Amino acid sequence: MSGRFQRLDERERAAVMFTVDGEPVRGLEGDTLMVAMLAGGLALRDSEFGDGRRAGFCLMGACQDCWVWTEAGERLRACSAVVAPGLAISTHQPEVTWPDLK
Amino acid sequence: MAGPQMTGQRVIVVGAGPAGVRAAEALVAAGLRPLVIDEGRRDGGQIYRRQPEGFTRGYQALYGTEAVRARAAHETFDALKESIDYWPETLVWNVSEGQVWTHRDGIADAVPYAALIVCAGATDRLLPVKGWNLAGCYSLGGAQIALKAQACAIGRKVAFLGTGPLLYLVASQYLKAGANVAAVLDTAPLSARIAALPKLAAQPDLLWTGAKLTLALKRAGVPVLSGVTPIAIEGSPETGVSAVRVRTASGSERAFECDAMGMGWHLRPETQIADLARCAFGFDAKTGHWLPECDEDGRASAPQVYLAGDGARILGARCAEVTGELAAMAALADLGRAIDTDRRRALLSAKAGYRRFADGLAQAFPWRGDLARAVSDDTVVCRCENVTAGTLRASVTVGGATEANRAKAYSRVGMGRCQGRYCGAAGAEIVAEARGCSLEAAGRLRGQAPVKPIGLSTRRAGA
Numbered sequence: 001m002s003g004r005f006q007r008l009d010e011r012e013r014a015a016v017m018f019t020v021d022g023e024p025v026r027g028l029e030g031d032t033l034m035v036a037m038l039a040g041g042l043a044l045r046d047s048e049f050g051d052g053r054r055a056g057f058c059l060m061g062a063c064q065d066c067w068v069w070t071e072a073g074e075r076l077r078a079c080s081a082v083v084a085p086g087l088a089i090s091t092h093q094p095e096v097t098w099p100d101l102k
Numbered sequence: 103m104a105g106p107q108m109t110g111q112r113v114i115v116v117g118a119g120p121a122g123v124r125a126a127e128a129l130v131a132a133g134l135r136p137l138v139i140d141e142g143r144r145d146g147g148q149i150y151r152r153q154p155e156g157f158t159r160g161y162q163a164l165y166g167t168e169a170v171r172a173r174a175a176h177e178t179f180d181a182l183k184e185s186i187d188y189w190p191e192t193l194v195w196n197v198s199e200g201q202v203w204t205h206r207d208g209i210a211d212a213v214p215y216a217a218l219i220v221c222a223g224a225t226d227r228l229l230p231v232k233g234w235n236l237a238g239c240y241s242l243g244g245a246q247i248a249l250k251a252q253a254c255a256i257g258r259k260v261a262f263l264g265t266g267p268l269l270y271l272v273a274s275q276y277l278k279a280g281a282n283v284a285a286v287l288d289t290a291p292l293s294a295r296i297a298a299l300p301k302l303a304a305q306p307d308l309l310w311t312g313a314k315l316t317l318a319l320k321r322a323g324v325p326v327l328s329g330v331t332p333i334a335i336e337g338s339p340e341t342g343v344s345a346v347r348v349r350t351a352s353g354s355e356r357a358f359e360c361d362a363m364g365m366g367w368h369l370r371p372e373t374q375i376a377d378l379a380r381c382a383f384g385f386d387a388k389t390g391h392w393l394p395e396c397d398e399d400g401r402a403s404a405p406q407v408y409l410a411g412d413g414a415r416i417l418g419a420r421c422a423e424v425t426g427e428l429a430a431m432a433a434l435a436d437l438g439r440a441i442d443t444d445r446r447r448a449l450l451s452a453k454a455g456y457r458r459f460a461d462g463l464a465q466a467f468p469w470r471g472d473l474a475r476a477v478s479d480d481t482v483v484c485r486c487e488n489v490t491a492g493t494l495r496a497s498v499t500v501g502g503a504t505e506a507n508r509a510k511a512y513s514r515v516g517m518g519r520c521q522g523r524y525c526g527a528a529g530a531e532i533v534a535e536a537r538g539c540s541l542e543a544a545g546r547l548r549g550q551a552p553v554k555p556i557g558l559s560t561r562r563a564g565a
Contacts, residue, residue: 004238004342004362008279010157010253030154035252042341043237049488052339055237057485057524059244059251060148061141062225062372064519064555065485075557079244080143082154 004055005038018087027083034059034066034078037089044068044078045091069094112137113433114202114213116194116375117221119147120171120419121411121426123179125219128430130185132439137187137213139194139204145179147223148243149419151251152176164250166275167311171420195552197379200406205556211563217406217433220375221426222413226366228524229289229473231263232481233335234365235488237342241524242366246272255281257362261346263332265290265467266368267312273324273364274315283324284360287348289367290467291329301462304455305420325358327351331473335363367469370527371413377549379407385542388461389416390469390527392546398450400429401436408433421456424449474528475535483532484525486518491532498536505545509533519555522547 013028020037027036034056037044043053044066056066059079066078071088113129115122118140129136144152150172153159165172189204196203201212226241233239240248240256242264248254255276261284262273273286302309319326329351336357337343347357376394377383382403383392396402396409410429411422428449431441477483479492497503497512506529509515515529516522522529526547534544 004257005248005252005254006258006281007254008249008281009159010153012158013156030156032252035248035254039254047235047488051235051482051488053237053342055342057239057244058225058241058520059247060225061554062520062523063241063485067519079247082143 002042003039004042005035007039016083016085018083018085018089020089021091022088031083032079033068033076033081033083033087033089036083037068037078043091111216111437112214113217113219113430113437114139114215115219115221116140116202117147117223117411117413118142118145118179118188118190119221119223119411119422120150120175121221121223121413121422121429122147122219123175123182124423124426125221125410125430126182126186127178128427129434130182132434134434135186137189139189139192139202141191141193143191145190146172146176148247150175151247153251153253157253159253167307168419171423175423193552193554193556194375195554195556197375198551203551205552205560208557208560209563210556210560215406217408217437218379219400219408219410219426219429219433220379220413221411221422221429222372222375224369224371224412224416225523226268227368227370227469227527228365229264229332229367229470230477230481230483230491230525230528231332231335231365232478233337233343234363235482235485236335236337236339238337238362239335239343240362240364242268242272242364243369245362245364246275249275249279249281253279255279255362256364257343257360258282259284259360260362260364261285261287261358261360262364263287263289263346263348264366264368265470266366267308267463267467268366268368269467270312270315270319274318277319277322277324283319283322285325285327285346285358286319287330287332287346287358288326288328288467289330289332289470289473291351294468295328295466298462298466301458302466304459304462308459327356368463368467369412369416370523371416372523373413374521374549374553376402376407376409376413378551378553380404381407381409383546386415387542389464390471390541391416398428398453399432399446400425401432406436415460417453417456417460421453421460424452424456428453469527471528471531471541474531477532483529484515484518486520486525487514489513489515494529494532495536498533503533504537504539505543506530506533506547507545510547516547521550521553
C-alpha cells in the first residue's frame, strides 16, 4: 500500500468500488471519500496556486482544502462526502461552461 | 417540520454537539419542539463525533475518559429525536432579520425564529510554520477525526506540533491505536504548566489525565519536547511532508522524520453566525480571541440570540453541556416560561469552575503570537491561496492597511476558501507587528455570508 492514511482498525467492511480520474479505487463501506482516496494515494488535488499537491487539512468541513469533483461537475468536500459504489471522481475542476443566455 | 401553530414560538438550535444537545433537551423538557440544525451527518459535534453506522469500536476505545459523557450525549439526543425537528447535514450560512438561512443539497431556505441558540463549536487555532502547506499537514482536530470517525492514522509516522491539551490527547490516542508517533513538540515551556497548576486543579481528574497521557508517551519512547520553536516542515510539493525541524528549549536544532503532521495551538471559537446575527464583539486579552459578548446565561447583545459551547468561549466539552442548558433556560425565561432558579444557580457555579480551569489552560499552553510575528517573509500564511507573510506585511507597510479587513482586501489573506479560519489569528498578529499597534487595534476579520462556500446553482426552497 502506498497510501497516506493508514487503516488501524475497522478493516472488516464491505468493499466499495469507485473511480478517481478514471482509475478504479477500492474503498470500504462507511469511508469518507477522503479516506478512500488517501488509503491508496498521496493527495486529493493540486493547489490552484502552484504550491503542489493537497491532501486536506481539517477533516471537519471548515478549511475546504479537500474539494474534488464528480464527473458531472458537482463539487464535493472529500472529508464529509461518503464513498458510494460507481462514483466517478475527478481531482481536477471540470471546465466551467456558461449557459447560453441568448 | 413543525406545524404552523409552533412556528411563532420556534426555537432554533444550531449545532448538535454537547451544547446543542443539552439546549434541545432543556427546551423539550419545557414543552417546546425545537428545530436542531446541524452540519454533521450524525449528532455529537466534533468532540463526541459518532463513527459511521456499521463501525464496531466501543465507547471506551473511541472516547477514553470521556466515554460516559459521550454515550450520555448520544443517548440523550437519540431519545429526543421524536420530540424535535432535526435537520442534519444542513449548513446555516446566514442570519438576517430574524431568520436563519439554511443550505442542504443545493436548496436554500429561510427559517424564522423566536429564539436562536448558537452552538457552533470551535476549530483548531493554527500558527503558520514554513512548509505547513505541504500535503500531509493536518490540524490536530483533523488528525483526531481521522482516528475517531474513520479508524485511520493520517500517516505512517506522525509528528504532533503546537500546544494545548489536545496535543497530548491526540498523540496518546494515536499511540494507543497502534500508530507510529514521531514526536510531540510543544511550544509552551514546562514552567508555564507548573505556574498554572493552581487553576488547573479546578478539574483535578482532567489534570491527572493530562499527566498520565504525557507519562505514557514518554514511556513508549516518544520524544516529548516542551518549549520548542518550530523552524520548518520539510518535504516536496509532490509527495508532501518528510520531516519537521525545531529549535529546542536549550537552543539546539532537532529534526524528526515523519510523513504527516498534526498541528494546533488550542482552539478558536466559530463566531461567524453570531457575527452575522449582529452580536457585539469584544477582545479577550487573556486568549487573544474576539468573542461575541453575552451575559453569564448566554444572552447575546442581539435580540433573541443566545450563545453556548466553545463557539461562545473556549471552555471545553464538559462546560458546553452546562452553557447549552443555561442558554436554553435564558431563551425560555425570555419567552415567558418559568425556569428552575436553583438549577440555574448550580449551572452558573459549575460554569465558574470550568472557567477557572480554562484560564489555567490558557496560561499553561499559551498562544504564541510572537511565533506568527517572527515568520520569514517567504512563509505561507494563507494555505488556501498560497499567500506569504511578506505579501501580508506589504499590505500594511506599502499598501497602508491599518487593520485586518483592509489587509485582507489587499493581500487576500483571509479571503480564501477557509474564510480566515486558519490564517486569521496569525494574520492579525502579523498586521499588528507590521503596523506597530496592539493586537486589539489590528481588529478581527468580519464574518461574511455564506459562512462556508455554497454553489452558485443553489436554488431557493419552493422555487
